[in-house]
Amino acid sequence: DQQVKQNSPSLSVQEGRISILNCDYTNSMFDYFLWYKKYPAEGPTFLISISSIKDKNEDGRFTVFLNKSAKHLSLHIVPSQPGDSAVYFCAASVPLISNFGNEKLTFGTGTRLTIIP
Amino acid sequence: KAGVTQTPRYLIKTRGQQVTLSCSPISGHRSVSWYQQTPGQGLQFLFEYFSETQRNKGNFPGRFSGRQFSNSRSEMNVSTLELGDSALYLCASSRDNNEKLFFGSGTQLSVL
Numbered sequence: 001d002q003q004v005k006q007n008s009p010s011l012s013v014q015e016g017r018i019s020i021l022n023c024d025y026t027n028s029m030f031d032y033f034l035w036y037k038k039y040p041a042e043g044p045t046f047l048i049s050i051s052s053i054k055d056k057n058e059d060g061r062f063t064v065f066l067n068k069s070a071k072h073l074s075l076h077i078v079p080s081q082p083g084d085s086a087v088y089f090c091a092a093s094v095p096l097i098s099n100f101g102n103e104k105l106t107f108g109t110g111t112r113l114t115i116i117p
Numbered sequence: 118k119a120g121v122t123q124t125p126r127y128l129i130k131t132r133g134q135q136v137t138l139s140c141s142p143i144s145g146h147r148s149v150s151w152y153q154q155t156p157g158q159g160l161q162f163l164f165e166y167f168s169e170t171q172r173n174k175g176n177f178p179g180r181f182s183g184r185q186f187s188n189s190r191s192e193m194n195v196s197t198l199e200l201g202d203s204a205l206y207l208c209a210s211s212r213d214n215n216e217k218l219f220f221g222s223g224t225q226l227s228v229l
Contacts, residue, residue, distance in 0.1 A: 006159075009157075041225075042222050043123075043207050043220030044160070044220045046217055046218070089160065104173070105150075106162070107162075108159055
């Protein structure tokens with residue numbers, strides 16, 4: 001049962017345009033969401049996060065939007081740059097106090113973003 | 118501050134063998150998690166250790182096991198290797214009160 005879903009395995013975007021990566025989740029207990037970026041032969045690195053008490057968090061070119069009613073979040077990258085080409089993983093966690101028996105983070109299957117120069 | 122270190126970087130084994138992977142977390146991080154990454158499957162959670170105790174466990178068979186030492190370093194072991202165990206095994210550490218995980222570069226395991 002995939003609790004975090006990234007339905008687009010790949011996405012190609014022209015350099016300078018906006019990249020939008022989407023993520024859906026099913027577990028209403030999730031209250032913290034993160035995006036990780038992964039280059040080949042490297043481990044994922046943290047990019048940006050958002051708490052369920054917010055609906056938007058911005059950090060430079062990266063903005064994450066959270067729609068709790070739709071159980072949907074998205075990552076916007078603008079403007080897109082060639083160095084943004086990577087696999088992006090969406091991840092979610094339940095409150096730590098209720099984390100017993102569950103993994104700290106539940107990851108989606110990833111979206112491979114390719115920025116076309 | 119050194120990052121999460123995983124050794125070895127690459128491993129080639131044959132079916133039926135066993136393998137041990139090692140992970141040194143970031144200094145001060147007491148939680149260590151292990152994930153398996155295969156194409157199309159994303160990151161699948163294996164287990165999490167905290168203060169030498171396995172705190173959480175994913176849906177993997179008993180052939181997959183791990184442990185954590187008093188210095189927070191962790192090892193995972195896979196016995197009776199199968200072809201399907203070929204994957205990138207990632208270790209991540211965190212402070213206990215922080216959901217943010219810091220990943221190592223992984224160990225790429227190939228089972229022939």
